[in-house]
Amino acid sequence: MPTTDVLMPQMGESITEGTVTKWLKKAGDRVGKDEPLFEISTDKVDAEIPSPVSGTLSTILVKEGQTVAVQAIVAQIEASASDAAAATAAPPPAAKAAAAPPAKPSAPASPRASSPAPQPVAAEAAGSSDEDDDKLRSSPLVRRLAKENNVNLAEVDGTGPGGRITKEDLLAHMERMKSSPSRRASAPAPAAPDTVPAAPAASSAGRAREEIVPMTPMRKKIAERMVFSKHTAAHVSTVFAVDLTKVVALSLKERSRFEQQEGVKLTYTPFFIRAIIDGIKRFPVLNASISGEEIIYKKDIHMGIAVALDWGLIVPVIAHADEKSFLGLARSIADLGERARSKRLSVSEVEGGTFTLTNPGVYGGLFATPIINPPQVGIIGVGGVKKTPVVVDDAIAIRSIVHLTLSYDHRLIDGAVADQFMASVRQYLEGWDEDLYV
Amino acid sequence: MGSYTTSTEVHALRVISEPLSSLGDRTCKVYRMGRVPYGEALKLQADLADRRKRNEIADSLVLLEHPPVVTLGRNARRENLLSSAEQLERDGIELVETNRGGDVTFHGPGQLVGYPIVDLGRIRKDVGWYLRTLEEVLIRSLQDIGLAASRQSGMTGVWIERGDAGPAKVAALGVHLSRWVTSHGFALNIDTDLRYYRHIVPCGISAYPVTSLRESLAGELDREALECSIVGHFGTLMGLSMTVGAGTQSTAKWLKTAAAIV
Known part of the structure; x- marks a missing residue:
């Protein structure tokens, strides 16, 4: 079950901290996304803060009356099974054609999917036969290079005609993997192809000793x-x-x-x-x-x-x-x-x-x-x-x-x-x- | 010598000269309601805020006054209420707990209360900016009637300096936010009977008194003109074009002046 941290929101440039004045839910309560979760106050201003996700309020870390810095974790929400399923199952609507009733097509519309649409959909549609699909989208040279370097071509964005993966695309992709091997850890984005064992680069050379920390406001x-x-x-x-x-x-x-x-x-x-x-x-x-x-x-x-x-x-x-x-x-x-x-x-x-x-x-x-x-x-x-x-x-x-x-x-x-x-x-x-x- | 005053004017100009979103024709409807019981006004605000959140209506600015009422903000400390509920009742003062920010305050006849119901998400997501801008709206409006008002560092509100007597607060602020939609707002003492304030420590500040425009201005006080000033400055500083909402108590003069602003 994925856990989401609820943060003390940044209410303005000059505001460095906030006081939790009231919890509108108890630990163990279910809460819907955008449903008011708690109230905070800063000088002369009270605000209702909506829940960032839907799930179960598992832990309240900041009690009523306590003041904490902006961006401090005030609570944690555990996404319930159905919520999690909804989140992860969203990407491949294309392949599931007849089975499910037309689920809300949230994933394709997601702004995260910055790559041109064709490839991920194709990858999903092909299911197990990734290889066949790769052939359609790359040259033998690119496939050999990919194999030698342990790169899954399904993850590579093609810029060639029809989304074809060129040698440059592959090299650029390898370069990116090198510079941000732990990208996957920090990005829970439902961007489709993350299911494949993607980061051999990270483990192979042992160079990825990095820590990713979000910037403070x-x-x-x-x-x-x-x-x-x-x-x-x-x-x-x-x-x-x-x-x-x-x-x-x-x-x-x-x-x-x-x-x-x-x-x-x-x-x-x-x-x-x-x-x-x-x-x-x-x-x-x-x-x-x-x-x-x-x-x-x-x-x-x-x-x-x-x-x-x-x-x-x-x-x-x-x-x-x-x-x-x-x-x-x-x-x-x-x-x-x-x-x-x-x-x-x-x-x-x-x-x-x-x-x-x-x-x-x-x-x-x-x-x-x-x-x-x-x-x-x-x-x-x-x-x-x-x-x-x-x-x-x-x-x-x-x-x-x-x-x-x-x-x-x-x-x-x-x-x-x-x-x-x-x-x-x-x-x-x-x-x-x-x-x-x- | 230990402290210094900030140049509110220059700073404010900078603060407010930067409404972030480039706004097209964003309108804000002004409702001028006359005297409305506090509870009714709360309901009206809640309704406007809900509809604003659902994006069914434009921004609003409600101008009104209340019958005597002491309100306790979310952060109110009981010790700042100096009289019992019975004493308040005897003086004809209602006691209400409310969801705005801030401590204890008083509303009553002769006060101009403004409740902006605006979506800060579309203006500027910054509560500090919002408070300073509300102050600036009032400071400029008072300037229009020839009164120099200012801010006091660390004490939100609008203040009048009285020489050696020190500053006194003429307008109080308290705001509630839900998804960046504002409610509550400001209360400016025009010719409020200040004796009501003896029941409370206004906003929890005991060191400085409250005052009214009546105390500082000898001449005629034109409430309508002041309201028009406030509407005008509010529109300018928030980047909204102000229009007169339906159902507003409109005298010919109000409409004429309002038309001049819009």
């Missing part, structure tokens, strides 16, 4: 955003070495007093933000975005700060960063970072950023080329701060150097402007002249 979102950005923005990165000696000295000197007096950790981040804000005011196009054929210049600066989490990445936003003092920024950064890690950010706090700061240098990386966070057009990555021998006034000196990378959208920003902006950021940092306690 956050991972999916990150993946989607990153690719979207790379597809949309014309990324260029420019790297500046900045002499941070003055900032480092000041921060060493003030660190303990600052932390004692203000109760906030003194990091380099507010220094960088102040410098970036100054630069944006000189070159406002860095704070703009593109909308169709128009440029939107944002008058407020809302600074996104990438925060690495054990389970991914989030970019909380310091709203109106340009209206904050050094101290105010330090507090906001500490507060947002802390709440990001304890999952207590609200939606509005991760949206609306107009520029982003990220720090790929925490593990000593010299610099990185960050991906822009659309619809923004610029992002600065801070590399590691490192004591370095440099030439100052024709003498060699030891200075604290940091590499700052600006990735910018070349659709909107030209190289000259980007570099002038970066030069101004560098100048601001190198000549730091700001009171930390205001």
Whole structure:
């Protein structure tokens, strides 16, 4: 009997957990697909969650009143015999011509059946005589290759005339099997030909030591955003070495007093933000975005700060960063970072950023080329701060150097402007002249 | 200094500028019902939601008010109900347990209650977005009558800042979802008698009081104009074209203004 996990559903981008408020079925009850199974609540919203499958509710794992993360397993449903039969018996309606009353033709209509229809149907119709069928659909060379490599031709999608399997089809199929040998395990799809002992490739060479794990919603979102950005923005990165000696000295000197007096950790981040804000005011196009054929210049600066989490990445936003003092920024950064890690950010706090700061240098990386966070057009990555021998006034000196990378959208920003902006950021940092306690 | 305020306006603009599905001519019927007992309105909502789920009707927005009633949401904590059932009865207040999200709340005359029955599956499957958008509908509508309202971080609802007195809540939200079809919605205090609230800790928030538009606006309050604003902003922000549903209590003025929106 196949068991289906019932998950805490994802009710929205910002929703990370939900509370089970009521079970509408008891363990042991039968439940139909789409029949309301339990109720959950998140802030101000209650929702009835329907059962994903029909069967018997075998285990309730999360009790009423308990709060769990999105995608956590809350219960398990065992598909009953008839349900299972209905599910697995569906594929071969073609062959069963007269016997059964016209069962609901759910399988052929299934979107999973992406391969052109003819082959699976033919395979089923032929029943035991797979060989004969193969002859119809492949050349002797392909059949020999298949035999040598232990491939069942019934599983191979033919792209030749009439669904004929070409040598290329076979090779491509073998390649696919090599790269995803445990595909079968993760795909309970009723795609027809899985009944055949299909994965000799997996066992033969012993190479398939892999684990297949579904992406978390956050991972999916990150993946989607990153690719979207790379597809949309014309990324260029420019790297500046900045002499941070003055900032480092000041921060060493003030660190303990600052932390004692203000109760906030003194990091380099507010220094960088102040410098970036100054630069944006000189070159406002860095704070703009593109909308169709128009440029939107944002008058407020809302600074996104990438925060690495054990389970991914989030970019909380310091709203109106340009209206904050050094101290105010330090507090906001500490507060947002802390709440990001304890999952207590609200939606509005991760949206609306107009520029982003990220720090790929925490593990000593010299610099990185960050991906822009659309619809923004610029992002600065801070590399590691490192004591370095440099030439100052024709003498060699030891200075604290940091590499700052600006990735910018070349659709909107030209190289000259980007570099002038970066030069101004560098100048601001190198000549730091700001009171930390205001 | 320890906290900071978020720029609700800018954020909201972003939040709401992205209704996901590209909608064609999606209509939403507005029903303006006048004063309806809470239980009847529950039945109406259940009926509309069922028919919406079966895709027999378009989205709806029901606007009405209730006779005095205290409702307990699914997450209600009993300690937030300060009076006994008998005391409530003596004051002519009904007590109802309901399936919306949220804690304890009060509905009564002078309140504008909005129940959107919309399929979020076709708009945007995101309850956070939905709540923020409902707030935005009300914030913009209040702006239309010259009142600056805002959000308070972590406390769903629409708030009015009163200087040193701190924020007070003017509209409460609570939503129920079934297969992404919404019911319940918002309650905006226009000139509600706020003394009713002494029976409860509204939404379980004891630190901040509730308020009404009457408390903040000296001039004439035009409920119909406000309703029209809400309908207009609701349509814009949800990506729906609003039409007047049959059986609606329609004054000539309402129809005229509604026609202007549609």
